[in-house]
Amino acid sequence: MRIVSGIQPSGRLHLGNYLGMMRPAIAAQNEGETFYFIANYHALTTVSDPSALRRNTRAAAIDFLACGLNPDRGALFVQSDVPAVTELTWLLSVITGMGLLERCHSYKDKLAKGVASTHALFAYPVLMAADILAYRADSVPVGRDQKQHVEVTRDIAMRFNNLFGDVFAIPQPVIRDDVAVVPGIDGQKMSKSYNNHIELFGTEKDTRARIMRIVTDSTPLEAPKDPEQCTVFRIFRLISDDDQIEEMAERYRNGGFGYGAAKKQLFDAVWSFLEPLHRRRAELEKEPDFVDGVLRRGAERARAEADSVLGAARRAMGVD
Numbered sequence: 001m002r003i004v005s006g007i008q009p010s011g012r013l014h015l016g017n018y019l020g021m022m023r024p025a026i027a028a029q030n031e032g033e034t035f036y037f038i039a040n041y042h043a044l045t046t047v048s049d050p051s052a053l054r055r056n057t058r059a060a061a062i063d064f065l066a067c068g069l070n071p072d073r074g075a076l077f078v079q080s081d082v083p084a085v086t087e088l089t090w091l092l093s094v095i096t097g098m099g100l101l102e103r104c105h106s107y108k109d110k111l112a113k114g115v116a117s118t119h120a121l122f123a124y125p126v127l128m129a130a131d132i133l134a135y136r137a138d139s140v141p142v143g144r145d146q147k148q149h150v151e152v153t154r155d156i157a158m159r160f161n162n163l164f165g166d167v168f169a170i171p172q173p174v175i176r177d178d179v180a181v182v183p184g185i186d187g188q189k190m191s192k193s194y195n196n197h198i199e200l201f202g203t204e205k206d207t208r209a210r211i212m213r214i215v216t217d218s219t220p221l222e223a224p225k226d227p228e229q230c231t232v233f234r235i236f237r238l239i240s241d242d243d244q245i246e247e248m249a250e251r252y253r254n255g256g257f258g259y260g261a262a263k264k265q266l267f268d269a270v271w272s273f274l275e276p277l278h279r280r281r282a283e284l285e286k287e288p289d290f291v292d293g294v295l296r297r298g299a300e301r302a303r304a305e306a307d308s309v310l311g312a313a314r315r316a317m318g319v320d
Contacts, residue, residue, distance in 0.1 A: 001032030004137035004171070006039040006079065009056035010046050013063050014197035015270070016182035016190030019238050024141045024174075026068045034074030035135045035302055036064065041079050041086070042128070045110075045121045061295055063200060066281035077298035079131065084306035088130040089123075091313050095159050096126055100152060106145070113193060129153040134306040137171040144181060145189070147173050164316035167309070182238065185214045187231045198235075201281055204271060211267045212260075221258035232262045239273045 005025050007017060025036055038060045040053060047053045057078060069076060079085065101107070104125050111117055120127075128149050132140055133156075140150050150173035157168040181189050184196030191197060198210045214231050227233040227249045237245045248265065251257040284291060314320040 001138045002035070002136055002169075003028045003032050003074075003139045003141065004035045004037075004132050004135050005141050006037040006042070006131055007060060007064075008039045008043045009053065009060040010043045011056060011192040012202075013060060013200045014190060014192060015200055015235075016184065016197060018067060018200050019182045021141065022064060022067050022069075026064075026070075028139075028141060029070055029073040032139070035137070035305070036069065036074060036076050036298075037079045037082075037131065037302070038064075038077070039079045039131070042124065045118065045124065046115055058291070062281060062284050062291055065284055065291065065294065066201075066277050071294040071298065075298035075301040077295055077302045081295070081299035082134070082302045082306050084303065084310040085127070085130045085134050088134055088306070088310050088313060089127045091310075091317060091319075092129055092133070092156050092160065093123065093126050094317075095163060096129075096156055100155060101125060104148060104152065106149065125149045125152045126156070129156045132171050133157055133168045134309050135302065136169040136305070136309060138169060139174050140171050141174045144175055147175060160313070160316075164313075167312045167316050183231045183234050185210055185231070187215055198270065200274070201278060207271060207274070208267050211270065212263050214259075214263060214266075216259040222255050224255040225252045225257070227252040230259070230262070232259060232266050236262075236266045236269060240269055244269070 003025075005021065005028075007013070007021055013022075025034070028034060038057050040057045043053060043056070047056070061076060061078070064076060065071070101122060106124065107122055110121060115121060129152060132150070132153050140153075142150055150171060154170055157170050161168055161170075184190035184194055185198065186194065186196040188194055188196060198207060202210070211232075214235075216230060216232065219225050230252065233248060233252060236248055240248075248262070252262075311320065
């Protein structure tokens with residue numbers, strides 16, 4: 001099985017990125033052949049500072065490695081290091097209907113958040129389709145909010161194959177329901193753009209401050225509480241084992257357990273969880289040649305595959 005996924009370097013990565021995409025992607029290295037990319041072309045729709053984009057792109061690669069990605073078991077590379085993907089995007093655009101793109105909710109959501117309306121933002125799903133199809137992906141781990149884009153990819157691939165012959169594999173989206181949506185400190189989906197995130201590699205002081213700001217209701221300390229309705233508990237359960245989860249849930253249900261105590265327990269769990277990753281990241285910062293080598297080898301492997309797929313698509317369409 002071949003697995004493909006990417007992450008945007010639109011800012012420093014946060015706990016939601018890790019739980020929703022990075023941890024499942026790293027675990028998937030034991031299940032098949034993997035291609036993971038830093039999606040810097042996609043990030044151009046929201047990042048206009050070249051220095052910030054370069055810095056965030058490299059930081060995302062280091063973050064991935066610090067979190068346990070094994071570069072010997074798959075390719076880690078930067079999207080822009082594979083030119084075939086952008087050419088393939090054009091070939092796919094030729095057979096992609098406007099109606100298909102107009103139905104994509106991500107475009108409307110970003111407009112509602114004030115992102116400028118551009119062709120790139122509108123055509124984002126076609127570039128994403130090229131990202132997936134270029135490597136003949138069988139499986140694409142995504143958050144629930146990206147599932148529609150994988151379905152668009154499937155539609156585009158099937159239309160291309162019907163018109164020009166079987167060039168593309170038809171990928172399947174893979175969503176883990178337990179981490180499909182990671183709540184932020186305000187209860188909404190964790191996102192940098194909402195400023196409700198907990199940074200993956202933030203300082204201990206900032207991490208504590210963010211967690212203590214989690215929004216809760218006004219239920220008195222002594223009253224029993226429903227853990228499933230509390231953002232503190234919903235984050236806690238994503239990083240804790242079954243016994244720890246059940247113990248905290250019981251404290252909620254029994255009463256006498258205030259939100260302040262719950263937040264302190266969450267911070268202890270989060271920091272214990274993140275501290276080993278921080279140490280590994282500090283080591284990687286001192287090994288720039290190692291990081292460069294990982295990205296170079298990943299790009300070489302990705303280019304070989306994407307060039308082959310692009311060549312097949314060009315021949316099928318008669319532009320070889």
